[in-house]
Structures are given as structure tokens and as C-alpha cells.
Amino acid sequence: MVKEEQELANRPDNTAFTQQRLPAWQPMLSAGIVIPGFVLIGLAFIGIGVALFVTSRSIQVLEFDYTGVEQNSPCFNCTGQKVSTCVCNLDFSVDSPITGTVFFYYGLSNFFQNFRKYSVSKDDSQLYGDTDYFKSPSVTCSPYDYDSNKQPIVPCGSIANSMFNDTFKLFNINGTKADLVPFDGKGIAWWTDYNIKYKNPSIELLKNAFNNTVKPIFWFKPAYELDTSDPDNNGFINQDFLVWMRRAALPNFRKLYRRINKGLPRGNYSLEIAYNYPVLSFNGRKKVVFSNVSWMGGRNEFLGLAYLVIGSMCVFMSIVMLIVYAKFKFPEED
């Protein structure tokens, strides 16, 4: 017996694997299997689609362009002059109250935060609070790394430099009385950005960290004075700064500015805009958006519609297949 085994030393192993006889599931994509699957998928999609559509419809959105391109728009006068501060008022009325927490966004159009050279123009280490990079910002920030006096710019780079600097105040107009609507500016940035990714230098007085550095060229105030009302909201962990630094994926975007926790009741409102940010040169637009949100985010009817369409298509196709199947298959299987 031993001898026999030796003789057949070259004999291949007779296993399911080597002989390619592994039990295999053949994806039987014939109509018989697929039709029920299609019906199921279709129905599920239609269900999701309806839910999405209804949800999306329930979201209320108010949107106002305040770029001031047209003559009659309130901020038209701010577009021409090169004054450093120009204030204009945008009046509007809310007919149906916006319930729940209302998110107040500012929006920019034709603004390419995803432009490659723009998007690399920052120094993550500097923004992480590493003071070594305060003195010598990364080359990626170029040409916004040093000012004309060879002073390092902190925060460096084009993204920080181009930070949106219009400010808004919302007033509820009750006859002649204008009540300031309170804004909530806390926690509008990502938790990870605020707690992990961005850090102020761990120096007692924030201002000292910025010695021998200059503020970005377009900025009015240095980074440590961004929010005069709340000392903890300064430096790199300023919420507006964090929101701005998270670059938008698409050229038409909006960014969260503040929350209005009590909602917007019916009434007339006036939005006081400190108009600073120039967009007309590149044909950009500025807008403000008031919106409440649902579990699926902001208002978007596309998803609901798409689900409905695809779901109906699945159901339709399964019916077509059923007909085809009945015509072709059943005679043969007899």
C-alpha cells in the first residue's frame, strides 16, 4: 500500500477546491427569480420615495438674494462704493410661521471653494495650534503665507483669507418696534472640527500667540478678535471660521450662519446686513436662507422623486418581465 502511494506521488489532490467542484451558487438571473425581487425593491423604493417627498414638502424655506445686482434691491447701493462698511436692510415678511429650530444660512453662488489651488491653501498644522508654524507657514499657503513685509500671516492661506465677512442682524418688525431676534451661534460647526482638528495655541493669552504675525490681508480683525462678545469663540475655533474652513463641495453652496431656536413666527422682519464681501467681480451671488430641517436634512425634492421613479420603473419592469416570461418560459418548462 505504501508503495502504491509513493508511485502516485504526482496524483493531484481530489478535493472539491482543486477539482473546481466547490458548491457554487449560480446567480440565476432569470425572470422567475428576479420578478419578485424587482417587485419588492420597487415597492420599497416607492415607500421611501413617498416618505422622502412628504418630508421634503414639510420643510419650509425662505431664500433672499441680497447681492444687489438689480437697481431696486436693497443692497444695490453697497455694490458700487468701496466703503469699508456698508449696511443695508432686507425687509421681508413671513406668512406661514416656520416652526422648530430655524437655521439661518448665508449662500454664495459661483464661488469655487473646491478650486484645487484654493483648497490646498491652508496649513493644517498651524490651525492645529502648533506655534512653530506661526513663524513659518507651510508653502501650500503661498502666496498668502507672508505679507509684503515678510511677516507671517496667521491663519495663512487663501481659504482663511477669503473668509466670508458679511454680518447679519435680524429684527422682528412689530409696527415700529423692531425686536432683535436672538441668534444662537454655538455648535454650528462640526464637533470634530471644534474639538479635534482645530486648536488654539495653548498660551495663556491668545493674543500673545499671534505676536510677530499679521492677520490675513482681507480680514478686518485679527483672528483672536473675531468674536468680541465671547472670548472663547476666537482664534481658530471661532465657529464662523470653522464653518468657512470646511470647504463646500459645489460652487453654489450655503453655509450655516446662526440658529434661531424659537422659530420664526408670522410677521415682518428686517435683516440688517453689514455688506463687506465682494462677489460681483467673479459674477457671484450672495443670499440668505431661513430653513428648518428634518431627519433627511434640508429641503430636497429630487430624492423623493427619484425614489418614486426608480421604484415605479422596477414595478413596471417586473410586469413587463412577467409578460415576457409567461410568453417564453412556460411552454418550454412543460
Add this chain to the structure above:
Amino acid sequence: MERLHWVQHRCRQLLEGNAGRGWYSATDGLPTKTSLDAHSSPQRVSGKRRTVFARHGPHQQDYEAVSKSYQSNAIRTTKYSLLTFIPMNLFQQFHRAANLYFLFVVLLNWVPVVEAFQKEITMIPLLVVLVVIAIKDALEDYRRYLFDKKVNNSVVRVFCGKQNAYIVQRWKDVRVGDFVRLSCNEIIPADMLLLYSSDPRGVCYIETANLDGETNLKQRQVVSDLPLQGREFSLESFRGRVECENPNNELSRFRGYMEHPGGVRVGLHNNNLLLRSCTIRNTETVVGMVVYAGHETKAMMNNSGPRYKRSQLEKLLNTDILWCVLLLFIMCLTAAVGHGLWLNNLKDPVFQVDTETSPALAGFYVFWTMIIVLQVLIPISLYVSIEIVKLGQIYFIHNDLDLYNKQLDSRIQCRALNITEDLGQIQYLFSDKTGTLTENKMVFRRCSIYGVEYPHEENARRLEVYEAEKNEEAGRSLTLKSGCSGKSLSCRSLSCQRSSVSLHTLTAESQEEEEEEQLSNPIHPRTNAFCSRVAKDVVPDPELVRKLNWFCSPELALRDGSSGTPSSLELTYITDFFLALAICNSVVVSSPSQARHGVPEARTPLKSLEEFKLMFQRLSFSPFTALSTLPPPQMKGSPLNFTRRLFARGKTGTFTPTNSATDWPHLDQESHLEPTNLKREQDLSFTAEGGDAGQTEHRDTENEDAKTSPARQDVEDLIRDLDCESDTNEGLLYEAESPDEAALVHAAQAYRCTLRGRSAESLLVDLPGIGSLTVQLLHILPFDSNRKKMSVVVRHPLTGHVVVYTKGADSVIMDLAETPQGAEQTQEIYSHIREQTQIHLDGYAREGLRTLCIAKKVVEEEEYEVWLKGQLLAESSIENREELLLESAQRLETNLTLLGTTGIVDRLQEEVPETIEALQRAGIKVWILTGDKQETAINIAYACKLLSPNDQLLTASCGSRDVCAALLEELKVEVQRGKASLTEPTAAGNHGESSSGSVAGFILVIDGRTLEWALQEELKSQFLELSQGCKAVICCRSTPLQKSQVVRLVRDQLGVMTLAVGDGANDVSMIQMADVGVGISGQEGMQAVMSSDFAISRFKHLSKLLLVHGSSCYSRLANMILYFIYKNVMYVNLLFWYQFFCGFSGSVMTNAWVLILFNLLFTSVPPLIYGVLDQHMPADTLMERPELYQVMQSSKVYAPYVFWITVLDAFYQSLVCFFVPYFAFAGSSIGVLSFGSPINASALLIILLHQVIESHTLTWIHVLVLVLSGASYFGFVLVFSVFCVTCSPPTNPVGVETLEMSQPLFYIVCALTTVTALLPRLLFRVLCNTLHPPAALTSAQMDKVGSERYRKKMQCWNLSLSRSNTLPVCVDNPGLEPGTDSGAS
């Protein structure tokens, strides 16, 4: 001056030596050796030889001067060393264009203005590929290193001068000039000259299995005229100098001479050389002197490693890669132009970074940036993946049990690693006949001697029984066969017994034989000595036995002087014939008890030897000492006269044909009669004289010898007698170089003419009735393909004459067998014999037998002396030795006397007809290219069902070009006419030919001479056209060169995929020429195997190899490549679409690591599994329906339109995959990476699920790999988004995925995207599977529903095919289809 030359030599040799160190490189330019010693080499110093002295002993100084340049015996087959590994491996890897491209991309990323990612990230793919390949190479090399180490450190006993004894040394320390002593079963460490053998005759046996796989023993001879032979070898006595040629790779050639101190030169040839890696067998001790060592040995120089071919699919793939490059170029150009325009329209935006670069220049930069961003489009890992997949495929082919031959314990060998998928596209198959279609196990079938045919009816019956037996067994179980033991005539009953035993003992017939052989021959297990039982047990022809028997017992003839008694001349013919069969060969004899022995002690002859000698002298004849030298014999010779005449001749040593043919004239008239009639006539006419001779004989011998008279036994008894005798010889084992030889020796043995042993000088032969005789062997002129014959020169044991026995191809022998000068009647007899033999030859050929003619020639002593001088001269010459030997041989082989001819059956291998039928059904055109004659070839073609009875044979045979041209034209017209008449009755029978093999077709039979014309430039197109109209082509009488020319013609002119299969050296050129060369490791050594891409052991393996593995491999690889391209196009386009929203600036919405790893890690294993494990159809189905092969053959799986469909699908999916998220997030506050996250996730899902749709089978391995791939992506991005805090700017992913995946919108988007993207492909597949697959593209999908339904479908398909080719209409027109279905089922 001389020294200067030497320095030059040294330098060159050092250089070459280094270059030649490379792995398996042929070291042709090895050091040429110039002798420095003035006194050692008085004659001209040629650069083509080497001189060897003994390393120790008196010539030590000479040795040192000469041998410095000779390589030591250490071998190194590794490519790299530790130091050179990295540079050399990198250098080799950068020979690939793909790697260069990616190196270029990496370097591009170092240019700041176009930099897209971090520098290290772009290097990753290249690094990974390089490292993977480098690890693979390193492992391979390490294995070789270990092997080398093992070999180099093996030990052997080498003579040491200081201790004057043999001491144990390692192989690597052996040097040229060393004396090495080896014992039995030791492996030879280097090429050595055999100087001493413990065998008294100075021979030793080696087994060359390690070298060429041949297991039969080969005899090697001690260098002749060594004074020291016989004694224990001592070195002091060896003072010779060896001159031989420089190392070369010709295994069968070695030339040189040994010069003794006295100036005597002894020729050295291949017979004296022991080759490295062979094994010493059957010899106790041998001593040899190393002449070539290490890499200079013939074994090492023949080691050429695996072969690399480029497959057809890879060539196709390259064009598609070019399309991808074009696509990439277009995309980059679009981005460049778009970016330029976009920048141009911007006026001083806040987000502008760089205002100095002009838009045009920025556009130019973006072009290069985009090349980096979209680099994945050119699949770098594709080439690596293809290699890995092919390794996997090879693994499965190699492990297939169906391709395993139990008898030989051999698997299929895949020598070429990268053309597996070519097996799936073969369109033309060129097959050798002998040994490929047939067993190459020759069995003696019948013979003709003296113009008389002996039909061997019983023998024929035996063979038939054997065949039937085989078939019967085959019917019972496909794998189990029982052999007919065939020991006796009652073969049938015996086999019945055998088949009644349990299945366990029923094993393959030849395996049984092998086993039995092994049992009986424990010394040489697995010796394949052409000794299959069916070949051994020849049943003698009764008629011939009677004649022979008469010879044994002369009184038989004396008393029974009636019809059937042969003439004495005929008797000598018969005896000579069998003597020639027994000795005219190079068979090695051994018996299990005494191993391989030379000449054993002669047994006591049954009769007095002297008497036989006397008789033979009387009866022997010589054409040139014909009757003319003597006075015309008394014509109407009385017995007395005749006796006197015999005696007279016996005394003078001359002889005449003993027939006094008074009545020959009337025989002449009747020469057209049937051979049997004629035989009777002859017999009658010679009765009287034969009787006389017998009488004479009897008178001389009857007193001494009474026991050898079997009296009047009937023929059956005689045969039994013979059987008994042969039983005593049962132990003898013959090991022949060619199976024909063994068959003939066995045939002779059946007639009790037994070869008992051989040595260099003599042969021991048993002759019927005489007993053992020692035949002095003077020369062997071995077979060569130019002469087509072999001869032995012996001193006839009975007559004492020098006799040449020649055996060879009929064409050659018949030409050389000249009608002797001399008396009329002699001439008449000879011409009569010739005519008759020719008739028999033709008959044999028609039966499909291989024919060999046997002839003899008696050489006068003086003539022999003259020839001998020339022969010795030729043997000892170094240059032109072959030519001289050939010339010398030809000088001797003239004026032959034809003795007779043999017909040998070469049985078909099992399942050859089925295989050929399957191949033809698979649409493969099978051509047979053989060196055999036309009749034999046609016969075999019939036997293997290449020809069916209603096929029409077109024979092309002509002598000149013009005739040939006309003939081809004529045949072409005929084929066209035939085709027309064939198609007319069945109007829609266009497909008939391909779907069924039963339709009569044309078979072109062309012979070598005509082929010569047909292959010429002017006629080859005609020839091709003609052959395309034919079902099959048989080229007979073709030379190896012609074979390869035919293959090349078809391959190049028709542009088809060709496969050549053969087993012998004559098929090597054909095998190398074809796209796929398959070698059959059969009886004829390993040359074919060495040059082949795949080596199988049986022809029948071809069907599984092609139909299943070929087709699977092709389908797998093609699908994998398509999937790979799809995957890349799909993913890269996502990035491209994003460019429209980022000002074509080259931004990506994904983290760069994820981007790079997406292809390299997350989606790289599934395609590999897909390429290795996918089964587009079950193996059984593929075997049962060879027609399915045609789908692959026409390369429809990987047709250009499939490529474009794939690319379009990829475009669609990427559009969906990008724009669904786009619309879902448009206008929102989505960030760049948050936008990319669902896109990436759904791309991954789409890509993985796409494979599930495309897979034909899914096993747990698939599922595991798919799940792991998906999990690895999500795992990676989650971990990355948690821990990557400041890394990877600008696409820092911290917090992105964790946030995204916590939101329902992410999943909503992913689900919608995935389903929408896969919907069309899914629908397409479902429709294909629901409807009848209308085209070949989808027929691959048909089997999804199980083989039962599948078969129905196939029937349908065939039916509809044969009706018309309007299947696409069927799809649109459902009404047509049910009818077809019901008709089929």
C-alpha cells in the same frame, strides 16, 4: 604572442562568464581554450576544443595550465544575489511599459505646478506592484537557491592526489580533470568520461530520466583501449590527455579523442560520456574523469527554463489599453481646455490664489495634473492581476485529475505560464500521428518473407480480442479497463475471468502491466521498456512455424515431402530474417533475476553446432558470388548432385542459391497471381530439392540428434511448444530505444529466435532447434533519419561470414535491394521476391501497418577490411565525424538482399476518435501531419474518425510545380462544386457543417512532395483556399521542416490560432511554430515536451484541456479584464464629472489615500477570484457540448463591441453614481469630503455587486472576498476619519465618515445610487437569461438554470440554428420561438 592571446581570452571569458551567469542563460560563448603548454599540444590549436588532464598525478602542471578557465562544478541558477537583487529586479521590472508609465506619473507628481496629491501617495501603487513582483521573484529565486545549495552540497567520492585515495567531497568542489568514483544508483555529478567499470565488459548503464525523462537504460562504454581496464583503476597509470570539443548543449553528441603517452589516439564519442544528473544503474562501480563541470555540462546547458509567450488576448488587451490611453488623453484635454476657459472668465475672484499664471499655461498644467488624478484609468494592477490569475488557472489545470495519467504517474505540465487562455481559442489543430494519435506501442502483426505472406490470423484475432476487450471495459466504466493477458490463445476466456473480479482490481490495462513489470523487476521500477504484454505475446503463424519446425527437425521434411515444405533457400531466408529481427537493433536485455546482463553462458545446444554451421554454410547465399563463378549447375539435379554441390560450396566458402530453377519461366508468367497461389507454386517447385537438402542434413545429423524430432505434431502442438519455450524466456526484458525494435525482438522471440543478451562485442541468440549461439558483433550502424535504416555487422555464427543485417524504411531498402548480377534464374527469384514483397508492403500500408524491410548482405573479407579502415578513420575523427560516419555507413549498405518485410500495428490511443470528434464539433480543424505513407495515414484517419465513410477524399500528389498548380485548381473547383451540390438540396443548411459532423465533407490528402510545391509562394494561397474548403487535411510523408512550414502558413496567412501536438523530436519545430505547442510525453523521449507549452501524456487529454480549461480560462480572463477596465473607467469618471463643478482644476472629492487604495486594495481581490474561480459553464456541459467552444474561438467574449459596451456601462454607472448624490446635495451646505463619501461608498457597492451580477458561479470564497472587500473599505475610512487628525492635507478626512454614516441621508443616497446604476445591467442579464440567448455573447449565460433545462435550450438553439440564422428576429418575434421549443422537446 601566445600569451597575449591568452590574456584576451581570459578577459573575454571573464566578461562572458559573468554574463553567462544569469539564470538559465545559454552559455554559448563560453571560454575558448587555448593551450599554453608548448609541448602538450604540438598540433594546431583550435579554438573549439578543450584539453583535459588528470588533476592529480603526473600531469598536474599541465592540468593547472590548462584548466584555469574551466568552470567548477558549483552551479548557480539564481537570477540574483543578495546584493544585486534590488537593482537587478527593479531594472527588469522597469522593462514593462506599464511600470514605466507609472514611474512617469510618480515623477510628474514631483513637479510642483502639477502636483495633485502628496508625493508619497502617488508612489503607493507603483511601490505595491513592484514589491509584489519582487517578493514573487525573490521567493522563486530563493527556491532555486535552496535547490542549488542542496545539489552543490551533495557528496561524491573523488580521487585525492595527496592521500592517493578516493575521499568524499561535495559536488561543488569537483573540478574538471577529477576522477570520480560512483556506485550503483548514484547520480552523476558532472559530465565524465567513463574510464572504468566494474562490469567485465567495460560497460555501464545509466538512466537519463532526470535529463530527458526516458527511463530505459542506456549503455555506456568504457573508453576503448585503455590499458588499465579490467584491473582496479589506478591513477598512476593514467597518463592520457583528452581533447574534446567545447561545452555545448547537444546531448547526443560528444566528440574527441584521448591521446596516450605513446601518441596513440583513441576516439571518444557519446558512448563514453556519462552525463550530469543521470543515474548509474546496474553497475557496481564506475570511475570517470570529469570533462565538463557545472554550468558547462550538457544537462545544465540544456536547461532553458520556462517559456514566455504572449497570448492573443493580451495583444487584444493592449489595443484596449491604447483606447484607455486615448480616453485619458481626451479627458485630460477636456479638463485643460475647460480650466483655461474658466480661468479666463474669472475676474479677480476672492478665491483666486495665483494670478500670475496665464489661463493657457494653467490649462496646460491642469492637463498633467489630470493625468495624475485620472491615472487609475490605465490599470497598473491589471498586468499584475493577469499574472496572478494565470498562475491560479495554471494551478487548476495542473491539479486536474482528468489530466492525470495514472500509469505514468504524471500530471499535465504547464511549461508556458501565460498562454492559458489561448487554449480557449484554438481554430486549427495540427497533430502528429505516431505516438500522438497512436500509442506508439508497436505490436508485431504480420510479416512477409521470401515473398511469402504470413497473415498471422491468430495474431490478428488476438489483437482484435484485445481491442474488443478494451472497448467492452470502456463501456462498463470509462476509467476502468481490463487487459487481455494474452498468454495463450484462450484470451477471451481469460479476460472474462478477469472482468468478473471486483471492480477494485479492474484497473487500466497498461497500468496492470506496469505493475506487473515492477513486481517482477524490482530493480528498475517505472521502467518503460515497450514491453506491454500485448506487444510481447505474438502468436506465431502456423505456416511459418511449420517451416521453421521443419528446419529444426529435418526428418520431418524427409518423410513428408509433400506440399508445404519449404526450399532450403527459403529456410535460410526465414532463419536470416528472424536472426536479423533478433540482432539488428540496439535492445538492452535484462532479466529480473540477473538484472541487465550481457551474454550469459550459452546453453548446451540441442544439436551439434558444427552441423548447423555446416548446413548454414551450404545454404547461405551471396548475391555477388553468384552462380557465374561456378559452372552452371546440373539443372535437373538429382539428390545426389545436389548434395555434392552443397558440400562443394560448403568447402570453398562460396555458395549459390540452391534452387535449380528449371521451371522458373512459367513462374514468371504467373507472378501476377495471388501470393498464396504463388507460394504454393513455389513450394511445389522446390519440393524435390528441399527434400534433398533435408535429406542431406538429416543424414549428417540424425545419429547425434534424436531428441529434437517433434515428429508429426500438428501445428497447434507446435505452437504450444513454442509457447512453452517462450515461457521460459518470460523473464527476459527488452529495453529498446524505439518501440518498433522491441516489437520485432518480441516477434522473433515468439518464433524462438530469442535475443538472450548483448555485450559490446557479442550477442547471445537462441535459434530454434539450435540453441544458444554467440554472434560476434562487429559494428552497429545506428539508425539515423537521413539513412532511414540501421545495420549491424556481425560475423555469422554459422557461416563465419561477415554479414550486414539492415532494417529500414521500405522505400530506402527497396531501392538498395538490388537484383544481383548473375544467373538468370537467380535474378528471377530475386525480382519475384521483390515484386511480391512490394505487393505485400502495399497491402500492409493499406491496413495501416507500419512497414519495415529487412535485408542482408554478405561481405567478403577483403571488402570488409577495406570498409573497416574507413569506418575506424571516421570514428576517430573529431571534425566532420557525422558526415564521415554517414558516408561510411552508406558505403556498406549497398547491394542488399531483401529478406522480407514486417507489418507492425500501432494501436490508437484510447478515446482518440471521441476526442477528434469532439474537437471537430468544437469547430477546430484537425490536420494530421505525418511522416508515414499515404495509405497508412488515411487508414489511421479513418480509424480515428477524422474521415467518415461518406467523406470525399481529394488526393494531391504530383511531381512538378505546374502540375501541382493545375491540380490544386482542379481540386478547388471540385470542392466548390461539391459544396454547391451539397447546399442546394437543403437551402438553409448553411450551418449544417458546423453543427453536425455527419455531413459529408472533403478531405485533402497531400504528400510531402506536393506539399513542397504547395508551400511555395505562388501556390500557397491556392493551397490554403483549397484546404479551407476541406473538413480535414492529411499531410503524409512530410518532413519536420514541412510540418512547421504548414503551421506557419496557416497561422500567418489565415491569422488563426493554431495548436500543434506531437511527441517526437520531429515535431519539435512544429510545436515551436504553433501558437500553442503541446507535447505528448510518450515513448520517444522528451524533446517534444521540452519544447512545448503544455505537456500531456495522452491525446485524449486535449479535449478537456481545450474544451474545459481553455474555454474557462479564456472566459475567466476575458471577463476579468473587462471587469477590470469597467471598474477603472467607472471610478475614474466619478472624478472626471467632478471637474465640471470645480472649474476643471483637478480637485477630487475624496481623500487621496482612499482614492489610491480604492483600486489597489478595496476592489483588487474580487477580480482575481473572479478570474481564477469563475466557471462560465459546468465542466460536464462543456465536455458534452463541444459546440460551446466556438463561442470562445471566435473571441466573442472579448470582442471589441463588448469592450465598448462595458465602457459605456461604466460611463452610465459613473454618471448615476455622481449625479444622484449631486442632485441630492445641490445647493446644500455639503462639504467636499462629505460629498465624496456617499459617492465612494456607492461606487464600491456598485462595483462589487456588478461582479455578483457578472459572475457565473459564486462560492463561499467569492462571498467571503466580496464581504471582506466591502468591510475593508468601510473599516478603513472609519478608522481613517477618526485617527487622521492633521494628516493628508488638503483632503483631511477627520470626522467626515463618522458624521456621514450617522446620517440616514447617506444610506438613502447610497441605496438609490446603487440600484439605479445596476438596473440596466441587471435587466440586460435577466432578459438574456429569460429569452433565448440569441447570440454567442449570451450563450455563455445559458447554463444558469441547470444542465437539464440547459440541454433543452441547446436543442432549441441548434434547431433554430439549423433552420436559419434569424435568431435575433426570434427575440423580437416571440411567435417563432415556442414552435421551435415544442419541436425540440
